[in-house]
Amino acid sequence: MKIASYNINGIKARAATVRDWLIETAPDVAILQEIKTIDAGFPRELFEDLGYSVETHGQKSFNGVALVSKYPLEDVVRGLPGAQGAGRNGADDEEARYIEATVVGQKAVRVCGLYLPNGNPAPGEKYAYKLAWMARLRARAAELLASEEPFVMAGDYNVIPQAEDAARPEAWAKDALYLPETRAAFRRIVNLGLTDALRVRTQAPDLYTFWDFQRGAWARNDGIRIDHVLLSPQAADLLEDCQIDTAMRAREKPSDHAPIWVQLAA
């Protein structure tokens, strides 16, 4: 089972790019972030015509996540549990940043798609929201771990885990993506027993998933690694490969992110 994560930065502007990517790389499951539309505005037919089932958790203009899968998507949960003031609109968050479903191939895999808050400027309300969201994500991971079923927690974490995950780490010293407290919160999630799929496959330098549209960041390979695939122990046992589709960043009408994918024996 090939599972890919891709922050597409707006489905309306990215429809053709995403379609080409699906045809060329043929993931069984794609986890999409920043669809930037309400559910009714999502072009389901684009995916259904390629043989995918579609589940969305959208929002007007901002955020929004989706799961598309060649296998049925079962037991869908929209919204990360544990928000203050939960319950409105049937979701656990004002911002649409989380979706979860079970995909049954050769084995059943719980797939969690997330778009973690950016958190800038830090300190401030937005940074506090980011840290609180990370604590909730950790709690959800702990719940899922208790089930001892394989799960994949993938998406745009908006976290640069270590200095080697940025071309110019010094430029991010005061940024919410790289502050020590951010990295500590990320480690607290990983240290529950999750595996950073890319880092167990390779220690190669200059592996990034995001290059800013500004200042010619892509041309200078001035990137950061912020899109991650974390695996439960039972999923890590099934890991066969993990790669970043870096070439997608060089396309016409690219997102500012590149996809990352894992191949699981599932």
Add this chain to the structure above:
DNA sequence: ATGGTCGCCGAGCGA
């Protein structure tokens, strides 16, 4: 130090 680029939509925010 500033401004540089995108996508959402139709001004300005978020990244």
